[in-house]
Amino acid sequence: MKKVLFTLLKSDIEIIKSARVINSYLQNNPHTEVSLLCYQNSHEACSLVKNITNIYTIDSEKIATYLNGEIYPDVLACNVFGDNLKDVVATQWDTVVNLSNDNVSAYLISGLHAEEVIGSHIGNFGSVITTNEWNTYLNSICAKESFRTISATDIKSNMLLSPIDNSIEVLKIDNELASTASVNFNKIRLSKGSGKTKVVGVSLSDGRGKEYIDTTSLVELIDVLESSNEYKIVLISSGEEYEKEIVNSLNAEFNNSLITISAQKSALTAIMSNLDALVSCSNFALATAEACETFTIELVNAGNQEILEKEGNFVIHTRGGFVDDIVYLLNTKYETVLPVHSTQTENSIYETLRDDFGYFKSLVHGEVNLDQELNYHLKRCYNYSLMGYPVNHELLRNLKEKVPAERLMDYIETSKEEITLYVKTLLGALRSLKSTKETGQNTDKFIKSLDVLITSASDNTLASGALGLLDGRIENISSTDVQDNINQIEKYLFELKSDLQQLTNIFGELVSTPKRNKNINQEA
Amino acid sequence: METNGIELQSSRNGLSIPVINGVYLHSMYNPQKEAQAFAEKHEATLKKKNKIIILGLGFGYHVEEVAKELNKQGEYKILVIEPNADLVKLFQATRPFLDSNIEVMSFNEAKDYYLNEDFTNFLRQKPGIIKLDTSFNINRSFFKEFLTFKANSNLGEYQSAMSPAAKALTGERTGSLFDITREIKSQRVVVDKNDYLLLALTEIANNSKEVSQ
Numbered sequence: 001m002k003k004v005l006f007t008l009l010k011s012d013i014e015i016i017k018s019a020r021v022i023n024s025y026l027q028n029n030p031h032t033e034v035s036l037l038c039y040q041n042s043h044e045a046c047s048l049v050k051n052i053t054n055i056y057t058i059d060s061e062k063i064a065t066y067l068n069g070e071i072y073p074d075v076l077a078c079n080v081f082g083d084n085l086k087d088v089v090a091t092q093w094d095t096v097v098n099l100s101n102d103n104v105s106a107y108l109i110s111g112l113h114a115e116e117v118i119g120s121h122i123g124n125f126g127s128v129i130t131t132n133e134w135n136t137y138l139n140s141i142c143a144k145e146s147f148r149t150i151s152a153t154d155i156k157s158n159m160l161l162s163p164i165d166n167s168i169e170v171l172k173i174d175n176e177l178a179s180t181a182s183v184n185f186n187k188i189r190l191s192k193g194s195g196k197t198k199v200v201g202v203s204l205s206d207g208r209g210k211e212y213i214d215t216t217s218l219v220e221l222i223d224v225l226e227s228s229n230e231y232k233i234v235l236i237s238s239g240e241e242y243e244k245e246i247v248n249s250l251n252a253e254f255n256n257s258l259i260t261i262s263a264q265k266s267a268l269t270a271i272m273s274n275l276d277a278l279v280s281c282s283n284f285a286l287a288t289a290e291a292c293e294t295f296t297i298e299l300v301n302a303g304n305q306e307i308l309e310k311e312g313n314f315v316i317h318t319r320g321g322f323v324d325d326i327v328y329l330l331n332t333k334y335e336t337v338l339p340v341h342s343t344q345t346e347n348s349i350y351e352t353l354r355d356d357f358g359y360f361k362s363l364v365h366g367e368v369n370l371d372q373e374l375n376y377h378l379k380r381c382y383n384y385s386l387m388g389y390p391v392n393h394e395l396l397r398n399l400k401e402k403v404p405a406e407r408l409m410d411y412i413e414t415s416k417e418e419i420t421l422y423v424k425t426l427l428g429a430l431r432s433l434k435s436t437k438e439t440g441q442n443t444d445k446f447i448k449s450l451d452v453l454i455t456s457a458s459d460n461t462l463a464s465g466a467l468g469l470l471d472g473r474i475e476n477i478s479s480t481d482v483q484d485n486i487n488q489i490e491k492y493l494f495e496l497k498s499d500l501q502q503l504t505n506i507f508g509e510l511v512s513t514p515k516r517n518k519n520i521n522q523e524a
Numbered sequence: 525m526e527t528n529g530i531e532l533q534s535s536r537n538g539l540s541i542p543v544i545n546g547v548y549l550h551s552m553y554n555p556q557k558e559a560q561a562f563a564e565k566h567e568a569t570l571k572k573k574n575k576i577i578i579l580g581l582g583f584g585y586h587v588e589e590v591a592k593e594l595n596k597q598g599e600y601k602i603l604v605i606e607p608n609a610d611l612v613k614l615f616q617a618t619r620p621f622l623d624s625n626i627e628v629m630s631f632n633e634a635k636d637y638y639l640n641e642d643f644t645n646f647l648r649q650k651p652g653i654i655k656l657d658t659s660f661n662i663n664r665s666f667f668k669e670f671l672t673f674k675a676n677s678n679l680g681e682y683q684s685a686m687s688p689a690a691k692a693l694t695g696e697r698t699g700s701l702f703d704i705t706r707e708i709k710s711q712r713v714v715v716d717k718n719d720y721l722l723l724a725l726t727e728i729a730n731n732s733k734e735v736s737q
Binding site: 058062072082 | 635638639641644645647648673674675676677679681682685686687688689690691692693694700701702709712713714715717718719720721723724725726727728729731732733
């Protein structure tokens with residue numbers, strides 16, 4: 001049996017979202033025992049993931065208190081850490097994976113005995129090493145993106161060379177709890193007079209960016225759904241004090257008639273698998289519902305990153321009132337006719353979908369920011385092509401057909417100006433690098449140009465993925481020989497040139513009237 | 525009765541009162557009434573915290589009154605710090621606490637408490653701290669050191685307190701953990717796998733600092 005360790009040293013949400021990656025890996029790699037390493041306060045979340053042989057934990061809170069407190073000798077932290085990890089350190093692993101792509105894991109996995117290491121880790125010379133291009137993408141591009149173009153699940157599954165399997169169950173459901181939940185939920189449905197009543201859960205927990213559903217919106221939503229025989233609201237609470245206060249104030253509005261379920265994380269799967277829909281901010285309940293294949297509506301502030309990826313759900317990027325949007329989505333999903341005040345909305349509603357490349361989102365209703373949509377879809381198309389996937393010609397055809405030609409031209413011209421600047425810097429870097437190689441001069445110019453290119457990866461332009469890859473590739477250089485390093489950097493600069501040409505080709509395909517594609521050298 | 529320099533005398537209402545170097549640790553008239561007054565004096569602390577450290581065992585009367593107060597509010601835990609091991613032994617032999625929520629800890633030196641896992645776990649829960657003045661005054665230098673303790677960060681000083689797993693990580697290294705990891709980072713090449721683990725360890729602390737900032 002192969003022994004594989006995944007480190008997941010970030011949030012509980014990330015742990016739940018990694019469940020499909022991990023279980024798909026198991027599907028593709030039978031005869032494997034998977035263990036997880038997480039922080040102690042994430043043990044409950046890790047315990048929900050199916051098919052895990054061992055869960056190892058690090059008591060990070062204790063360690064941090066000991067190391068950051070003047071009254072505690074460092075030996076206490078060493079004892080806790082050493083004892084927490086002794087079995088992990090003693091094991092000869094076949095593979096260790098830094099699945100959460102965090103700093104602690106990067107050091108840690110380098111210190112373990114493993115045949116194979118996958119994911120960002122620290123090399124002998126103290127720099128970050130990535131193990132393949134998808135790992136480089138995860139490490140160098142994702143952190144700089146203001147919006148995710150390729151989903152984290154797809155990135156990780158590509159990194160592991162393990163296609164996502166959407167048919168498998170990935171979270172454990174306690175049979176007894178599920179059975180009790182099923183009985184209770186059926187009673188809830190029948191309380192409205194019909195076994196066909198849809199039970200809609202509303203999670204009261206704050207989102208990961210501290211966003212929340214305000215009480216006025218909650219009252220409005222409850223009012224609409226409770227007035228209908230086709231729906232029944234259930235409030236989902238994690239038991240926090242502030243949520244209890246919300247429940248109290250809502251019950252005061254509704255004469256104590258509301259049903260509230262206060263559940264620990266370990267019980268959520270039983271609840272989610274019995275709900276017909278969940279409305280939630282970006283929190284643990286939402287991630288669990290998605291993993292349990294519950295129809296889910298995520299509320300996120302416009303401009304923030306949603307957590308939903310799996311197809312069949314909806315994300316509302318909110319700018320104003322959103323109750324009508326939720327009702328609209330429920331009406332669409334369940335073919336009901338709940339009343340809405342207005343079909344106009346200032347929000348943007350996306351459906352989560354999946355194509356041959358991976359998960360993506362598509363605007364289905366509401367405010368259209370054309371530049372934003374073009375940025376998202378074109379960047380996704382380009383970033384996938386950077387990673388070796390074919391160009392999404394169907395997307396480009398659709399854009400050509402549906403976006404007014406003039407608008408598209410404006411967008412392309414603006415983007416081309418951005419690329420031109422990068423190309424100028426790139427050519428400057430190549431020229432000064434040539435001079436450095438031949439005469440040892442212009443090193444400063446070369447370093448300055450290179451620095452501009454690398455920092456431009458945070459610009460959030462269409463080309464920033466290519467610039468991020470350059471950054472990651474250069475960081476991966478581990479040679480101590482100066483000439484070797486220079487040659488490698490030169491190679492990566494030429495790769496960047498090719499990558500930027502690829503983007504220009506995409507523009508060429510988008511332009512309506514056929515034009516001769518200009519060579520990058522000529523444009524510079 | 526005298527045991528190891530501790531004399532036990534009887535109060536007016538028949539309760540045992542230890543006397544150390546001529547100092548009565550409790551009232552000779554009515555130690556229980558005195559203990560009630562002690563609990564009342566610290567009412568505000570006892571209302572806010574259900575975990576309490578009491579400096580000085582005396583003969584436990586004040587501790588029991590504090591426990592009574594805390595019990596009114598629900599769950600609680602009391603840790604009594606008493607450096608005089610003979611007093612503790614005498615107390616356990618005479619009238620030990622029946623309340624399982626009360627624990628007495630006795631070490632000679634302040635640093636031994638901060639090496640004790642039970643004590644540090646308790647301290648991490650941010651307990652309230654109150655003192656029995658008589659005990660405090662007899663052991664003033666000890667309690668002063670206890671309250672102002674700053675750990676020696678040199679790992680070399682704590683070899684005997686290191687677990688086998690921790691020893692395997694740190695080897696023969698001395699200095700603070702941050703000094704050790706600074707040294708590792710200054711090396712051109714990392715040669716020992718355990719060095720990566722030590723770097724991971726300090727990274728956990730750094731992450732926590734960033735979060736709290």
